[in-house]
Amino acid sequence: MKFAIIKERKNPPDRRVVFSPEKLQEFKQQFPQAEIVVESSDIRIFTDQEYQKAGFEVVTDVSDCDVLLGVKEVPLENLIPNKKYFYFSHTIKKQPYNRKLLKAMLAKNIEMYDHETIVKENGARLIGFGRYAGLVGAYNGFRAIGLKEEIFNLPKVETLADLDAVKAELDKIKLPNLKILLTGTGKVAYGAKEILDHLGIKQVSDALYLTSTFTEPVYCMADVMEYAKRKDGKVGDKYAFYKDPTDYESNFMPYAKVTDYFIAGHFYGNKAPYLFTREDAKLAEFNIKYVADVSCDVDGPVASTIKASTIADPIYGYDPQTEKEVDFKNEDVITVMAVDNLPCELPKDASEGFGEMFLEHVIAAFYNNDKDGILARAKMTTNEGELAERYSYLQQYVDGKE
16 A cells, blocks of 8 residues: 655645654554655755655655545545545534535545544544643743733744743743633644643632632633533533533533633534633623634634634634723733634644544554445545545535535
8 A cells, every 4th residue: 555645735835744853753663554745845844855764765646645644625626536645624513615525536536534523333433633732822922922021022832943932932931810711622622721831820720719818820621611601500411411502501601700811622513502602702791801712613513713713813802891802912802812723823833733643543544454444434535526424424515416
C-alpha cells in the first residue's frame, strides 16, 4: 500500500500536516512494508528538504498512491478518482458550503475517511487538533485581556516558534484578580486547562466558585450537567443529554453572574440549549467581560459570538445592548476572541501531536485487519460512489433536498 502526504491547497493556507518528518520515520519503522511519499509544498511548516533528509521521496504527482493524507478540504479539481482520502471534509453536519465536495467524491468513487469520523465504538473522537485549539484559545483570551486593560502585551501565537515559546511568554505576565469559567471536559477544554495550570491559577469547585469571592485568580471547570438542567427539575444525566437534549434548559446564568473571563471549550450538539442568549447578556447581573469561544458556533450557544474572527484580526467587541460588533476597547462591551482555526497558529506542535494519534489509531488499523473497526466506522463513502450505511443520513443533503 502506498501512502502520500498531500499538499494543502485550501485558502487561506494551512501549514499543518498529518505527519511531521520524525513521525513519518516512526511510521516507516513500525510498518516497513508501507510505501510513503510526500507531495511537494511551499507552505507546509516542515520543508520538502526536511522530509528528504528524513529519507522520504518528495514528488509532484501522487496519482499512483492508494491513500492520500491531508488536513483541510481538497479543492474539487484536485480530487483524484478511486483513491482513499483522509482529511476534514466538513460535511458530516450537512454543511451547505461543502455539499459539492461530497457529491464530487461520490462521483469520483472516492473512499472518504473524515478525521472527525475516526472514533471509538462509543463515538468518542480518537484524533484531532482539539488540544491545540484549547491551548491557543485560552492564550488568545489572556492576550485580549492584556490589550483591553493595557496591563500586558502578549505576542500573537503565530509569531512564536512552538508551545514552549508560548508558555515562556505567559511566564512574563501578572494577571489581575479574575474569576475564570472553562466549559467542557474534552481535548479542547483540557488544552485550555493546560494554559490555566501553567499560569498557576487555582482551580476551585463549582460550589466555591459560585458562592465565594477570592483575592487571587481562580478557575472552575464546568461539565454539561453543571450548566444545563432538566426542565422538569429531575436529576440530569449526561449521556441522556447527549442522546436527546430537548428535555434540558440552560443553567448558565449563576456562572455568568460571577465570571469575568469565560473560555468556551465545550462541544455543542444540535438542539442543545444555548448557554446564554442575547437577552441574557443584556441583564445588569450578567458579569462576563471576556470570552474566548474556542468552540466558535456563530449565532449559537454563546450569544456574543456573532462572527468567527481571524488569526490576522482575532478580537472584536460585542455590545450586548445593540447586539452589534464594536471596538473591543469600548466600555461596557464583551471582548470576544472567536478564531475558528486556532490550531493553525501552532502548526509544528499541532502536526506532531496529530501524527502521534494518527499513527497509533489509523495507520495501525491498515495493518491489523482493522480489528477495532476504526476504518469501518470512519468510511463515509465507498469506491462504488455510494454513502456508507453509517452515513446514509447524508443522502438528502447530497441530493440537495435539505
